[in-house]
Amino acid sequence: MRWDSLFDDLEAQLNEQSQAQLREEIAENIRIERATAELLPTLVRFSGHEIALRVSGGTELRAKLGPCAADYICLETEHSQWVIRCSAIQTLALPPGKVPIAEQHGAGRSVKFSSVLRGLLRDRARCQIFSRDGISLAEGTLAQVAKDFLMILVHPRDEYARSQQVSTQLLIPLEAIGWVEAKHLS
Structure with a gap:
């Protein structure tokens, strides 16, 4: 009877050590995952x-x-x-609650900033260009998106980019751009 009690006690200690080790490994993995998140x-x-x-x-x-x-x-x-x-x-x-599970697709990852701007150019969307400091650089219709710059036709907000309406053609280096807002025509 004493042997059974001894072995039960040793088995319980071993089980508790295993559980503690597993908890430590999980905590360490979570710390590593959070520290390396991008x-x-x-x-x-x-x-x-x-x-x-x-x-x-x-x-x-x-x-x-x-x-x-x-x-x-x-x-x-x-x-x-x-x-x-x-x-x-x-x-x-970000929205409150649980973080959604990561999807395995890489949508957009390899699409360059200039390629997205070319999409706005094709749509003939009315755009407002802002600098990296948040200053409005220009508002109008994109005319060209090149490798390292874009050209925007500046014209009155409620007019189309016709030659008689265009007041200026501005060249803006892509590196100077913080964000672009495109308005949907309604």
Whole structure:
């Protein structure tokens, strides 16, 4: 009887040590995972959800998160679309609750900032260009998106980009751009 009690006690101690070791390993793995987390994979999990963010200059936006890449994110509402460089983002407010499970697709990751702007050019969307500091650089219709700059036709807000309406053609280096807002025509 004493042997049974001794072995039961040793077995319970071993079981408790195993459980403690497992808890420590799980805690360590969580610490490592959190320490090595990066912005893009974290944001991709919230694609399709509404987020709020503050960009340079204090502008606050609330919209549905679209495609994300290493250097920009896309947002969309019923009336506007934004392409925002990550370097212009000051804070992001994610939806409360559990973090959605990561999806395995890499949508948007390899699409360059200039390629997204070319999409706005094709749509002939009315755009407002902001600097990395949040200053409005220009408003009008994109005319060209080159490798390292874009050209925007500046014209009155309620007019189309016809030659008699265009007051200026501005060249803006892509590196100077913090974000672009495109308004949907209604």
